[in-house]
Amino acid sequence: MIKLDFSKINGGLLPAIAQDYKTGEILMVAFMNEEAWKKTLETGLATYWSRSRNELWTKGLTSGNTQKVKEILVDCDLDTVVLKVEQIGGAACHTNKRSCFYRKVEEGKLIEIM
Amino acid sequence: MIKLDFSKINGGLLPAIAQDYKTGEILMVAFMNEEAWKKTLETGLATYWSRSRNELWTKGLTSGNTQKVKEILVDCDLDTVVLKVEQIGGAACHTNKRSCFYRKVEEGKLIEIM
Numbered sequence: 001m002i003k004l005d006f007s008k009i010n011g012g013l014l015p016a017i018a019q020d021y022k023t024g025e026i027l028m029v030a031f032m033n034e035e036a037w038k039k040t041l042e043t044g045l046a047t048y049w050s051r052s053r054n055e056l057w058t059k060g061l062t063s064g065n066t067q068k069v070k071e072i073l074v075d076c077d078l079d080t081v082v083l084k085v086e087q088i089g090g091a092a093c094h095t096n097k098r099s100c101f102y103r104k105v106e107e108g109k110l111i112e113i114m
Numbered sequence: 115m116i117k118l119d120f121s122k123i124n125g126g127l128l129p130a131i132a133q134d135y136k137t138g139e140i141l142m143v144a145f146m147n148e149e150a151w152k153k154t155l156e157t158g159l160a161t162y163w164s165r166s167r168n169e170l171w172t173k174g175l176t177s178g179n180t181q182k183v184k185e186i187l188v189d190c191d192l193d194t195v196v197l198k199v200e201q202i203g204g205a206a207c208h209t210n211k212r213s214c215f216y217r218k219v220e221e222g223k224l225i226e227i228m
Contacts, residue, residue, distance in 0.1 A: 002224060008165065015129045015143055024138025026187075029129055029194045041219070051122065073140075073215035074224055076207050080143045082215050093190050101187035101196050105155070110116055110188055 001041065005079040006034050011051075014079050018046055018059075018092060021070040021084035027092035028100040030059075032081070044069050046083050065089035115155065119193040120148050125165075128193050132160055132173075132206060135184040135198035141206035142214040144173075146195070158183050160197050179203035 006012040013031040020027055030048035032040070036056055039047040043058070046067035050057040060066030067085035074081055093100040103110040120126040127145040134141055144162035146154070150170055153161040157172070160181035164171040174180030181199035188195055207214040217224040 002219060002222065010124050017131055017140060017143065019140060026131060026133060026140070026196050029131065029189065041222075072219040073227075074217050074219065075143065075214040076209050076211070076216070077214075080214070082140050095190050097190070100189040100191070100194070102190070103188050105116060105186040105188065108116065108155075113187075 001038065002074070003078070004034075004037060004074070004081070005077065006037075008079050013049060013051075014081065016046070016048060017080070017082045018067055018085050018087075019082055021086055025099055026101055027067075027085070027087055027098070030057075037081075040069060040072075040083070046085055059092075060088060063089070063091075063094075065091050067092070115152060116188070117192070118148075118151060118188070118195070119191065120151075122193050125163075127163060127165075128195065130160070130162060131194070131196045132181055132199050132201075133196055135200055139213055140215055141181075141199070141201055141212070144171075151195075154183060154186075154197070160199055173206075174202060177203065177205075177208075179205050181206070 012033050016032045018027040033049040036047045036049045047058040066088045071084040102114045126147050130146045132141040147163040150161045150163045161172040180202045185198040216228045
């Protein structure tokens with residue numbers, strides 16, 4: 001298995017970015033520990049470590065909005081990954097939006113763009 | 115100023131993803147503290163917190179490879195930002211590659227794609 005560097009954030013976490021494999025849109029960012037990384041590789045479903053629930057989190061197992069991993073990119077320092085995914089159900093965000101990044105900064109305020 | 119949630123990672127950091135504003139390619143991921151966030155908003159140049167050097171880091175000030183911020187997206191939880199940037203100098207990575215994500219996972223190995 002490809003060894004990543006889980007040492008930089010306390011708790012052995014690294015950021016994982018889910019990006020739509022067709023459009024390039026960034027859908028969400030979550031964290032992985034080594035167990036989540038291993039499970040993602042084994043199952044082909046994006047699996048993170050939930051910092052709020054403190055448990056392994058295969059995205060969409062309860063909501064149905066799973067993320068099929070099409071490609072994985074790894075950065076220069078081996079401490080961040082990009083998952084190019086097919087977002088099942090059309091919503092990555094718990095707000096039911098397509099992406100968690102549904103707001104942009106404009107004149108010092110946040111405005112919704114989707 | 116838009117208040118973000120800097121509490122979730124020890125040291126008051128949040129992940130910031132730099133994405134090419136034209137192509138959607140993810141160029142790099144770094145971290146911001148509140149000072150870096152404020153400086154990014156004020157200057158329009160992507161500014162991070164260097165975890166290795168423990169100092170404010172306006173990307174490219176020494177290399178020339180600055181990142182002009184074209185748009186900023188904020189996520190549902192106010193704890194991650196996407197900077198849509200124009201990458202000056204054509205290289206976001208310290209390896210001189212266009213993106214830090216220049217390798218992909220293939221059959222359990224990392225292969226270079228740029």
